[in-house]
Amino acid sequence: MEFTPRSIKANFTESLKDFTLRKNLTKATHHTIEKRDALKAAAPDWNKWRDAAAASRRESLLHLDRYLAQFENQFTALGGEVVHATTIEDARSKILDIIKAENGRTVVKAKSMVTEELELATFLNAQDIETWETDLGEFIIQLAGEHPSHITAPAIHKNRQQIAQLLHEKMGVPYTEDPELLTGYARQFLRQKYLDADVGISGGNFIIAETGQVILVENEANIRLSTVLPRIHIAVTGVEKVVPSQQDYANLMRLLPASATGQKMAGYVSALTPGVSGGPERMIVILLDAGRRQMLASEKWEMLACIRCGACLNVCPIFNRGGGHAYGSVYPGPMGSILTPGLSEPGNAPDHAFASSLCGACVDICPVKIPLTKLLLQTRGDVVNTHHKSWDNLAERSVWKSWSLMMRHPGIFRIMRWFGARIPVRFHWGSDARKLPRLAKETFLQQVRDGRFD
Amino acid sequence: MKVHLFIPCLVDQFTPQVGIACLKLLRATGHEVVIPTNQTCCGQPAFNSGFREEAREVAYHFKTIFHDAKIIVGPSGSCISMLKNHYRELGLIFPESVQVFEIVDFLSQYGQSLRFHSSPQRIGIHDACHALRELKLYDQPRELLKRIPGLDLVELNDGQACCGFGGTFSVKMAELSQDMAREKVKTIQAADVDTVVSLDGGCLMNIQSTAEGMGVTLHAKHVVEVLADAMISTGEQA
Ligand code: SF4
Numbered sequence: 223m224e225f226t227p228r229s230i231k232a233n234f235t236e237s238l239k240d241f242t243l244r245k246n247l248t249k250a251t252h253h254t255i256e257k258r259d260a261l262k263a264a265a266p267d268w269n270k271w272r273d274a275a276a277a278s279r280r281e282s283l284l285h286l287d288r289y290l291a292q293f294e295n296q297f298t299a300l301g302g303e304v305v306h307a308t309t310i311e312d313a314r315s316k317i318l319d320i321i322k323a324e325n326g327r328t329v330v331k332a333k334s335m336v337t338e339e340l341e342l343a344t345f346l347n348a349q350d351i352e353t354w355e356t357d358l359g360e361f362i363i364q365l366a367g368e369h370p371s372h373i374t375a376p377a378i379h380k381n382r383q384q385i386a387q388l389l390h391e392k393m394g395v396p397y398t399e400d401p402e403l404l405t406g407y408a409r410q411f412l413r414q415k416y417l418d419a420d421v422g423i424s425g426g427n428f429i430i431a432e433t434g435q436v437i438l439v440e441n442e443a444n445i446r447l448s449t450v451l452p453r454i455h456i457a458v459t460g461v462e463k464v465v466p467s468q469q470d471y472a473n474l475m476r477l478l479p480a481s482a483t484g485q486k487m488a489g490y491v492s493a494l495t496p497g498v499s500g501g502p503e504r505m506i507v508i509l510l511d512a513g514r515r516q517m518l519a520s521e522k523w524e525m526l527a528c529i530r531c532g533a534c535l536n537v538c539p540i541f542n543r544g545g546g547h548a549y550g551s552v553y554p555g556p557m558g559s560i561l562t563p564g565l566s567e568p569g570n571a572p573d574h575a576f577a578s579s580l581c582g583a584c585v586d587i588c589p590v591k592i593p594l595t596k597l598l599l600q601t602r603g604d605v606v607n608t609h610h611k612s613w614d615n616l617a618e619r620s621v622w623k624s625w626s627l628m629m630r631h632p633g634i635f636r637i638m639r640w641f642g643a644r645i646p647v648r649f650h651w652g653s654d655a656r657k658l659p660r661l662a663k664e665t666f667l668q669q670v671r672d673g674r675f676d
Numbered sequence: 677m678k679v680h681l682f683i684p685c686l687v688d689q690f691t692p693q694v695g696i697a698c699l700k701l702l703r704a705t706g707h708e709v710v711i712p713t714n715q716t717c718c719g720q721p722a723f724n725s726g727f728r729e730e731a732r733e734v735a736y737h738f739k740t741i742f743h744d745a746k747i748i749v750g751p752s753g754s755c756i757s758m759l760k761n762h763y764r765e766l767g768l769i770f771p772e773s774v775q776v777f778e779i780v781d782f783l784s785q786y787g788q789s790l791r792f793h794s795s796p797q798r799i800g801i802h803d804a805c806h807a808l809r810e811l812k813l814y815d816q817p818r819e820l821l822k823r824i825p826g827l828d829l830v831e832l833n834d835g836q837a838c839c840g841f842g843g844t845f846s847v848k849m850a851e852l853s854q855d856m857a858r859e860k861v862k863t864i865q866a867a868d869v870d871t872v873v874s875l876d877g878g879c880l881m882n883i884q885s886t887a888e889g890m891g892v893t894l895h896a897k898h899v900v901e902v903l904a905d906a907m908i909s910t911g912e913q914a
Contacts, residue, residue, distance in 0.1 A: 234852055539838050539856055540849075577849060579842030579856070580724060582809035596765065602726030622722045622730040629685075629716040629734040639689065652850020655889030656857065659881055665688045666695030670711050675699055 230573040233548035234540075243545050246381045251536040254375075257484025258533065258587075271476045276591035278470040279527035282462070283518060289431040289464045290509065296434025302496030303506045313510050314345050317423070317456060320506060321351055324454055326420035330412070332438065332445040333357035334425025335373050335530055336458050336510055338552045339565075342423065353423075354415045356444040361408055365392040371546030373553060374482045374532035379545050412444070422448040422502070426459030427529070428474065429507065432467040434495060436507060439478060441489035449494060455502040457494075461509050462518075462526040474529060477589035481531035513565030522597050525560045527590045534584035534594060540577055549574065556584040556594045560601055569608040575601035639665070677786070678708045680742055682750030682759075685717040686877040687898075694751050694877065697904035698779050702749065704907055705787045712741045720758040723766065724843040732766045739768055748776045751898050752877045753807025754843075761810055778807060780875055780899050784816040795906040796826035800869035802860065802883065803836045804876035817875060817899045824906045832863045832872075841882040857886035864894060871895045873902055 237243060262268045282289055294304045305320075307313035317340075321329065329351055331343055343364060346353040355364040359376040363369065366388055370376030377385065382399050390397040395407045424445055428437040436457045438445045449455045465471050479488040496505035518526055535541045535555035546554035551562040551571060559574040575598045584594045609615045628635045639661065648657040669675065679702055683695045702709045718738050723731035738759075742748055750756055756778040763769065770776070783790065799821070807813045821829050840846065840856025847853075860883055864872050870893055874880055880896040887894035 231849060234849065238851055238855055539840070540852060543852060543855060575726075576845070577852075579805070579838050579840055579845045579853065581805040581838035581842070583805075583836075583838070586809055599724065599726070599762075599765070602724070603728045604726075606726035606728075618725075619727065619730075622725070622727040625722065626730040626733045629719075630737045632714045632716055635716055651885060652847055652854055656854055656882075656885045657889060659690050659885055661689050662692045664692065666683050666692035667688050667711070667713050667715070669692060669696075671713050675696075 230544075230549060230577050233550060234544045234577070237544045237548045240545075242381070243379055244543065246379055247545055248542050250375065250378050251542055254482075254484045255533075255536050255587075258480055258536075261480045261484060261486060265480075271473065272589055272591060274473045275477050275529075275589055276527070278465060278473055279529070279590045280524070281466060282464055282470075283523060283526050286461065286464065286518065289466055290461060292431040293429050293434060293464050296431070297429075297496065297507060298434075300434050300496045301505075302434070303504065305506060305508045307508050307510045307512070310340050310510075310512050313458065313508055313512070314340055314342070317342065317458070317508065318346070318349060318351075320454070320456060321346070321421050324420060324504075326351060326454070328415065328419045329353040329421045329423055330415050330419040330448045330452065331355050331360070332422070332424035332448045333360050333376070333440070334423075334458060335370075335552065336425050336460055337423060338370060339510075339512060340458070342458070354412065354419075356412050356416070356442075356448050357440075358405060358408055358442060358444075361412065362388060365389070369547065369552070371554065372532060372535055373530050373546075373555075373557075379547065416447045416451045419448075419452040421454045421456060422450075422452040423456045423458065424449050426457045426463055426507070427478070428465045428471050429457075429459060429463055430466075430468060430471055430493075431464055435468075435493045436495075436505075437471060438492045438494065439475075439488045439490075440492075441483070441485075443490050446490060446492055449492065450501055453502055454504045454506070455494070456506045456508060458508040458510060460526075461511055461514050462528075474590075478529055478531055481533040481587070481589040517561075517564045520564070521600055522560060522564050524592050525557070525564060525597055527592055528557055528561070529590055530557075531589055533587045533589065537583045537587045538578075539581065539583070540579065544577070549577070556598065557592075560594065560597045563601055563605070568604070572605045572609055575599075575605060636668075677747060678710060679747045679749050679782075680745035681709050681711045682715060682718075682742070682748050682755070683711070684750060684752045684755040684877055686881060687751055690881060691877065691898070694898045694901060697898070697900040698749070698751055700904045700909075701779070701783060701787065701790065701900055701907065704909060705783070705789055707786070710745070715741050718755045718758045719766075720755055720762075721843055723758065723762060724845075728766060732768065735763055735766055735768050739763075739770075746774060747782075748774065749779050749782045750777075751779045751875070751900055753778055753804045753811050753813065753875045754878060757806045757810035778811055778813060778875060780807075780817045780820060781811065781813055783900075783903070784820055787820070790823070790903070791908040792824040792903070792906040793908050794825040795902075796828075797871065798828045798830055798869045799902060800830045800832050800864050800867045800872040801835060802832060802839065802864070802872050802874040802879065804874045804879045805838050807875035808836060813875060817873070820903060821873070821899065824902070827902075827906070830867050830869050832867050834863055837863075839879045839882050841876075841878045843878065846882060853882075854886070857882050858890065861887045861890055861892055861894065865892060871897060871902075873897050873899045875899060
């Protein structure tokens, strides 16, 4: 699921020079955080809701198979179909098979991060199946030939002028910065695609075990059109998205829109079940594993509680400086730095977990109380252990080994310090402006040993 | 009470005056202070870098040195959080009878007898991430500082934003770290203060060094330095 070969560090170096990016990004993320904070301040029970949401997600994860089986029973009893996909390739080929068997030619897609894992639109277009992203942000990204840079706001890195220019160039519409006109052009273009489409593909914010419902949360009503108009609706979702009951879903919805976009409630919430008159002829849920069960079995299992609200991205000082693309993976920011290596082969994405100062702002904001810094630290440990034979790692290990030796032998430490204090130069600390301070003439502990405070 | 003073390695090596301030304050509140002089480091740097085995070795050494401590007090949110929250992730657990405090936390609970003389100065406050989020120390430093007559405590714009230190993050992702630190220094300048206080040796060192690199005059101090300076010593009180 990676799409850039460069290291995160090099990407961030580039991003730091891009002031437009920084401005676009921080303006949007700060605005969202402010709205979210206002909602939280107005909700005296926020922390109770958060506890309930956190507990509910863990309940799902602790009994995942039971709830998935219950969902499957309910969903199929209503006439739907459930397909299990173990890997990304598996999911792609099963989706393609369904579309081909139905002679599908055109697909409209709702916004979904799981389908980004599959790079589904690109994959289907390459198979001669015309596939369109219908979420405005995703549509912009598709036209630009880019990847989303944020999990809830895919085009957050672009400002209005950039979007105006893009639509002008790619769609041939007159240049305008009027958001309504721009949206209108996109809408006009996509309307026909909804009508042409044989298949609509969505993700799934939640799937409810008790009722067999698929929940989709959005603001543009494009998901409604994509899931209802075409003959066939395929919902692709990670296995971890199952929630036990409607009550759990209600608990989570108190926090999801607020955390994601700072809205008390999203514009449109659909609870879809198969076999509804006026709905699609076939409704299929693809339950994707793609590394999730591997993560569930690891000490980083709590990461699967994530409801993809994106708040940890908005609040992250690193994300706000680098932008989502700097991570070079589908999922950016704190959650992405744990998910990306966690969902892939051990040893992949070794730099992600180090792109954090461990400030913990993400932990404070996460609506389902994922201990993100703890999981980042565990991921760092994993990286060190899986790469134990690389040269970089061996070199760093030898530094820590010597450090450990020194720290366990205060006498050696004191001798090293004696030499250190006599180094006449001050070392650069990362870049030219910041230098490491000089060692104090006498340490505090030396003064204590000298009896200065007796 | 008998208190064991933990002086984190950075504080010991670079800012011994913070250790002295701790000692003065603890003694002034009438506590017996034990300072194990063979202490070195809590193990946090290696732990945060993913080298857990080495971190555990050093953490184990720390525990051995402090084996007979009942109350451990030290200046620096992240090091105290290492003991309180992260040692157990390394499989090292303090007995329940052992209490661990950041010094400001300790003084806010057991430092009622401290008296301060007037010290008119404007001071900015930066909330160090681990003190704030892992130890929940927000009111404590503010309440203590406000007990100093004449002291004007100034909140920074975005005062809870990370300064970009992050231990080895500041070396591994140096440019990012530098960028964050510069922004922090700018908000301190914007607050029109030339002294900023915080609760973490790492952050203070980062802010101080970055300011120097930018040619900005700034004193980054641990809260205890300001408290100790303004404290009326027992002799004076009597
Ligand atoms: S980790 Fe938490 S804050 Fe981040 S996207 Fe997931 S649920 Fe939201």
